[in-house]
Amino acid sequence: MYPTEYIQFLAHFHGDRDYFECHELLEDYWKKTDSRNKDSIWVGLILLSVSAYHHRRSNFSGAERTLRKAIKIFELQADSLTNLGLNKIDLYQFINRQVYALQNGESYRSFSLPIRDPNLLELAKKTCEQKGFIWENESDLTNNSLVHRHKLRDRTSIIKERNQSLKTRKGSE
Template structure:
């Protein structure tokens, strides 16, 4: 009923709190299924993960900008928010609270998405358990690999892909 990638997203969001991985998983899914749609529900969820990643790193400007975009998408895609097993009103309230924390430059606090579908919740918890994480655990703020993952990862493949794309556009292949 739900895409495997969405369940993986939820497991990382609520388990190891690896918001960078959340972004990676759903971006790949979005590129395969809805890439031209910048207002896709998948983009909204990606932006939510990115905002949360920025907030945890105290990048309040980035967190605010991406969360505001996510909120806009969730408003326009409200039927899909519900189809994805989330409680629309609770989600809206949570995101407004998050935006207030960010606007007031208050520290990041782990939070859970309001999943209304018990079956989806159970799937997410099972996924966490398989990966050795506990659903709803607090983010490990001492784990630099988690907190600063984008700047610590090996970017060679990303750079190579960009260079290849540039060559294709210029006709140099």
């Protein structure tokens, strides 16, 4: 019923709090299924995880800007939130509190998505456990490879993809 990538996203989001991996998982899925749709629910969830990643690094303006983009998508895709087993009202309430926290420079705190479907919750918890994570574990703020992951990764494939995209665009002009 739910895509495997989404279940894995939830396991990382609530387990090891690897928001970068959350982004990667859903971005790959989005590119395979709905890549032309910038208002896809997958993009909204990607942006939510990116916002948490920025907040944890104390990049308040980046976190708020990204979260506001996610909010716009969630408003457009309210039914998709429900279809993905989330409680949209609880999510909206949390996001509004989160915007306030970011505007006031409040420190990052781990949070959970309001999963309303008990079957989804069970599946996500099981996947989390299989990965060796603890469900709703607090984020390890001392783990630099988690907190600053984007700075530590190999970007060769990303640069190659961007250069190819640039060549394609220039060729069509």
